[in-house]
C-alpha cells in the first residue's frame with residue numbers, strides 16, 4: 018500500500034526567522050509546505066522527516082520569508098554598466114535611446130530572465146517590475162518561477178507611446194492576470210514629468226476600479242522637483258495630491274527630495290514608499306528621509322531599481338546599504354536597525370504592494386515563498402544575533418534553497434527551472450549589438 022506524504026516539502030532543523038511580530042524567531046524549527054501554502058511552522062518536535070515528498074535538512078541554516086524586491090526594471094540587465102557615473106536626467110536620455118532601439122519584446126524577455134535568475138539566486142521570491150512590454154517580462158518570470166508584480170508601464174514622452182491608447186493594453190494585462198497565483202497586476206505610470214495629466218488620471222481610475230496598487234516614481238532628484246515646480250507650480254508630491262492620487266494603494270518609488278510637510282502628508286494619506294538606496298547613491302540623486310518616514314508610520318519597501326543604475330540586483334546589499342547609510346547621515350546608529358531593514362525587504366515590501374495577506378512572513382495559510390540561508394561561510398561565523406548576521410554580513414551567495422508558491426526553484430544552490438548558461442549567452446549576444454551603439458547627449462525626452 019502506498020502512503021501519500023502529507024506535505025510536499027518539509028524543511029527541518031533550521032533557525033526560523035518568521036518576521037511575524039508575535040514570534041519573529043524560533044531557534045530550531047521546521048516549516049511544512051503543501052499545495053503552494055505554508056501548512057505548518059513551529060518547533061522541531063512537530064515534524065518527522067518522512068512526512069514529505071522532499072525534505073530539506075537545514076541544520077546551520079536560517080529559514081525566512083523570501084525577499085521582496087519592491088522596485089526594479091528587470092530587463093535593464095541588458096544595459097548593466099553601459100552608462101555609469103552620470104546623473105539621472107542625462108542617464109535617462111541615453112537609456113531611452115537604447116530602449117527605443119533594443120527593448121524589443123524578445124530582448125526584454127531575455128534580459129528579464131537573466132535578472133530573475135540573479136534575484137532568485139540571491140533569495141528574492143517577488144519582484145515588482147516596471148518596463149516596456151509587460152507581457153515579455155511576465156513570460157520570463159513564469160519561465161524562471163519568480164512571483165511578479167507587473168503592469169503596463171505608462172509613459173508619454175518617450176517613443177511613440179504618447180500617441181497610443183493606454184487604457185486598452187492596461188486593462189488587457191490586468192484582466193489576463195487578475196486571479197493568477199504568481200503574477201499580480203498593478204497599474205503604473207512612469208512619473209509626473211513624463212506622463213500627461215490625462216494618463217495620470219486614467220491610471221488612478223483604473224487602479225481604483227480594479228483595487229490594485231498604483232506605482233510611480235516620485236521626487237527622485239532635485240532636478241525633477243524643480244522641473245515640476247516650473248511646469249505646474251507644484252512639487253511631484255503636491256501635484257499627485259492635487260490630482261487626488263495620494264491614498265492607500267499608491268506606491269511612490271524613491272521620494273528622495275521630499276519638501277517640508279511631505280513626509281507627514283504621505284503618512285496621513287496612507288501612501289507606501291519604496292526605497293532604492295544604491296540606485297539613488299550611484300546616480301548621485303541623494304538620500305531618502307527613511308528614518309523620518311519610518312517614524313511617521315509610512316509603509317516602506319526596498320528595491321534595487323534596474324541593473325543599469327545599481328548595478329546588481331542583490332537585496333542583501335541593499336539592506337546593508339540602507340542600514341549603514343541612514344546611520345551615517347543621521348549620525349545615529351539606531352536610525353535604521355537590522356530588523357527594520359529586514360522588515361523592509363520582506364513584510365514591508367509585501368504590504369506596500371498589497372500582498373501582505375499572501376506573502377512576506379512565515380505564517381500558516383500564506384503562500385509558501387521561503388528561502389534558506391547557509392551559515393557555513395567564514396563571514397557568517399560565529400553567530401549571536403540573526404538579524405545582525407543577515408543584514409551586516411550575509412550576501413546573496415549564501416542563499417541555498419528558494420521555494421516560490423510552494424515550488425522548489427533553487428535546491429542546494431542548483432537552479433531547477435531554466436538553463437543559466439543559455440540565459441547568460443543570449444544576453445551576451447544582445448550586448449554585442451548594444452556595445453556598437455552610441456547614444457548622443459541631446460536632451461529630448463524630459
Ligand SMILES: CSC[C@H]1O[C@@H](n2cnc3c(O)ncnc32)[C@H](O)[C@@H]1O
Nearest residue numbers: 090112147148149170171172207234
Ligand atoms: C515605462 S518603462 C520604465 C522606464 O523607467 C526607466 N527607469 C529606469 N530607472 C529609472 C529611474 O531610476 N528613474 C526613472 N526612470 C527610470 C526605464 O529606463 C524605463 O524607460
Ligand SMILES: [Zn+2]
Nearest residue numbers: 234270322323
Ligand atoms: Zn525605477
